[in-house]
Amino acid sequence: MSEISKAYEPQSVEDKWYQFWLDGKFFVANEHSAKPAYSIVIPPPNVTGVLTLGHVLNNTIQDILCRKARMEGKEVLWLPGTDHAGIATQVQVERALKKEGKIKHRDDLGREKFLEEVWKWKNEKGGIIIQQLKKLGASCDWTRERFTMDPEYSRCVQRVFVDLYKKGLIYRGKRMVNWCPASLTALSDEEVVMKEQKSFLYYFKVEVAEIPGTFLTIATTRPETIPGDTAVAVNPKDPRYAHLIGKHVVRPLPAELPREQKLIPIIGDEHVDFEFGTGVLKVTPAHDKADFEIGLWHKLAAIEVIAANGQMNDAAGADLRGLDRFKARKVAVEKLTELGALEKEEPYTNNVGFSERADVPIEPRLSEQWFLKYPGVEASKSCVAHEGYKSAVNLSQKTVRIVSATGKEISGKSIHDLRKAALAYARKHRIIGVSFKNEDSGIEIRVGRQSLSHAFSHLGVANILAVAVLPELIRSAVWISSEPHEPHNPMVKLVHRFIAALSLAGELHSVLITAKEFYDGTVLYDHRTKKITFGGKSLEAHLPKEKLDTQPAPNACINVNNLLSSVNVGKMQFHPQRWAKVYDHWMGGLQDWCVSRQLWWGHRIPVWTKHFANEKEYWGEPESLQDELSDFLQMLNDSVPSHHGFPCVKFLWDQQLEKGLQEYRPDKDGDGFTIFIGIEPSFSAAHDYPLVEKIEKAGFTQDPDVLDTWFSSWLWPFATMGWPEQTDTLKKFYPTTDLVTGPDIIFFWVARMIMAGYEYMDELPFQNVYFTGIIRDKQGRKMSKSLGNSPDPLDLIAKFGADALRFGVMRAAPLGQDILFDEQNVELGRNFCNKLWNACRFRQMVGSADLPIQGEIDPKFLTSDDKWILLKLDTAIREVTIALNEYKFSDATATLYRFFWSEYCDWYVEASKAVLGSARVPRADSGVSPESSEASGATPDAATGMVALPENFSARKANTLAVIDFVLSHTIRLFHPFLPFITEELWHGMGYSTDMPDNQGGKTIMFAPWPKPLNDDFKVHYSLAASHLKTVDLKDECKLDEQIERDMFGRQKLVIEIRNIRSQNGIASNKKLKLVYHGSADINPHEKEILKLLVGADCIEHKFDYHPAKGEPVVYPSFGGKIFIPREGLIDVAAEKTRLTKELEKIESEISKVEQKLANPNFAQKVPANVLEEHKQRLVEWQNKLAHTKAALDAMRG
């Protein structure tokens, strides 16, 4: 830092240091290191994406965590990479090609050519976001960068696909799927977003065929699907229509069909809500999920009337054929009107599913797809910790350790022991819990892995209805299980019975049940209000009143929570924890995942198929096929290294699609069947492999579909580390430590990674998940390209610097809240960097060449300011460390800001100028008046009138510099995770790196030790504490740090008061004051110098006897005496009077507040002693002030 510019210029240092870090290989993780591991896998951004503020937030957090971990001596792996983002990328490239005029549709190029274009695009744009992350300072191990379509990664994806098939979890099925007519692909449920739509509800009538002249009126939002209706459904309990079941109606469309072809049955189905519309439902099995179910049940035909592209097909009839589905809706309404069938239409608001990507309404469509039943579900369900227990539950090896929320630890030899303890506890306290075993609903409350009945049977307790559970245990030992797909009505009934049972038992008084199967509805009995609520509503809504009347008098409280099925319980922490509930809810209602996509860009499904028209055709084939395959098998075994661990070939076959669905196959092709051959990794990716060639020669073709992008993303934590081999990287860094991501992909990604982790690594993929907020603009709107409200982070970096951007975003990002982004945040970050820069610049300027950097601090010369700032540093280190451990990044930045700016710069540095800035500094330890030059031991220079340097001056100055260096070298390290660039620059520039060992900060601040709170030895040595805390008797000895704090606080109050008087009296800031101190002994000379400096006085004259002018302002220092502030010329008596009167009012109001409290007899009686004392003390202080202020006012009158 030889050339120090006045302002920090980030542009001139950032690139330099990033290159320095890369050159030094400081980001590279060593899997053979002996250091403890810390790892994060990056949520891979879309390969063709550009950096957004969301990425900035996300990756800054990860970088902070990684950099702190490095400084703590951990071996850090931050594994970066990108995602191929199937649909997004394909759409993007397609659009670009169209724009370039290369194609009108992707079919123009064909699959192979189109994919070439995508790869080209990827190779051109793929690096952009990576470069941008580097600009931000991200300390990723770039040598390990991965892409989800890297050959090795693809092999993992294929391997998993085949493996899951073999486990029976992947199947092919003809199902209702969410079809996107724009991208022409199926979507998973998660890719569909519901949007409210204003539309119309159309009422049209149909004639009952068997009873001419009788009409049914049907309400629908989708008249265009009428040609696809194959039934009309009514509720069999509906008296209006029940008698019509079994008869038929005439479907109005397509109008041109003969009447007999339009007869559809009237069926009875419980699903029909007779409150809604007219109570008559049209059933369109081919275009509605619910109707499909009804169709299955009643064996109805399905007529597809909407084609894949969203246009009506031939079956829709002459009027609608070829029309877009929305145009068709209008036309259908016109047609109904024309036929006289339309009765009315009314405005109606309903929710319609939209394709998240293409933003068009999805079409439920019958289609043959690959589905996955999720693996690893059981372990995944319970692994996320909930509020209430601290996660230290370990049921393995039959030993149990549970730490309750209260910190109380319960230990037992086994779950069994705990149950016994629970029972004993319950007997003693006569507390009752309840277990249900309900065969009908399959609902059971269990303890541990066993049902309660089983668990307690050996104790002779039969038909357990009531079982006691230790309150601390309940949260972790009881859960209610049921089939996730069961309708939850029986559960609710059960809860009612539960409450009734408790009520009758007359023992249990407050119950809180939380079970995911109840959608976390709660049952709560409040003993104060004597009210029970369930799911937020009063119990009256659920239970007959007479049951409530039996409620006993309350005196106990029990919590019952769902939980614990395995050793994984609570091992993973979500931050903030509330997302655990969202996760649980989703896990509780898992639906099979449609994993195939009708796209080109992605992992092509490694399955080859051939359809056989009949058995003969089939039997003609297999021998040769078998022979060929066994040849290849042999060949592959020879050529593939055995440790690879992949079985080479596996038949996948499926003689029939799901039987029940046959009727819905659009291509009724007789009794044919299909053989599927799944090919495992290493081969499917490369088509020139002979195996594939042979298979294809035999007439098999590869499934044209690709896998959902998330089907590759969910393997990210281990597929990036060399899985399926047990690599050293995996051994060292899996499970990863933290995952940082947005809550919007909790289902898409987080939950699925957890399941994959358990399935393939037998272990959770990460220990902590931090969910960031969503970045919004100042008005709270989501950032979006169309709104143009998303600033380019690179522009911000160019304007303010990467550190400023990081700091600004972190400061504005409280845990778990959305962030309203404003450029002012970044400006604040920039200002802060500048402050840091200048504070260091100040240190450079006051130092001199002959003084060492980071000299030893000599306790002998330590002033109270020095001690104070060291204690504040200690506090800051503690606060920042705690905040980071709790993922409270905005708290950490707030602490750093406060400490550095308000405490260090505003007070400490300013005061230190008394020592550093002027030569006329007397000895602090002399204890004599500096105004008397004889006493100070220095003689005035005859020529200048200046006092010569006391002998020990340079030692004192050096000591102050040493304290400054101590504080700065710690502060810079505390800042490093947040502000990597400027801190590296300062670390070297200030010379703090020179004393450090190479691997601990000598080369780079990245490995400098993370500051630790000052220890007792340090504090005692420097008189920051009276003695080691454990030995000190607090009663006798006033704690030193408290004394230091008090003194400093007193001085700050005094300084502020004098400054205030200056300001209120209109004394210009640049005008030096001449103060008078009136007291029995003069102020400590060192203190006096500082006071002069801080309030802008050129002298404080000590007088034993002083008669102030009328209205002369006066302040009362905490160390006694009075300080007068004389004004040359006229005193503005009125202004001073106003000031004092105002102050008086405030004092009086405070006094009355405290007095009122103290006057309350209950207060003195019930309040804790220390609080009482505090209040009394406060009263005394205010009363003192009152006296002073009154005196001052009096003086003004007199």
Next chain:
RNA sequence: GCGCGGUUAGCUCAGUGGUAGAGCAUUUGCUUCACACGCAAGGGGUCGCAGGUUCAAACCCUGCACCGCGCACCA
């Protein structure tokens, strides 16, 4: 419908029962020898509403209102 957040200064937000806080914005005064990307001093709040518990409530309990989000949905 169910659930989850939120409601504190003009704005963005801290604040887990004991004297209402920060940053920004704003007003005033300062080219004070680190920093005008700065220094100093001020002004500004019945803590969404209503009850309850408590000696004491922004904080705990109950209800309500409004804002945001998620899930599930009836055509």
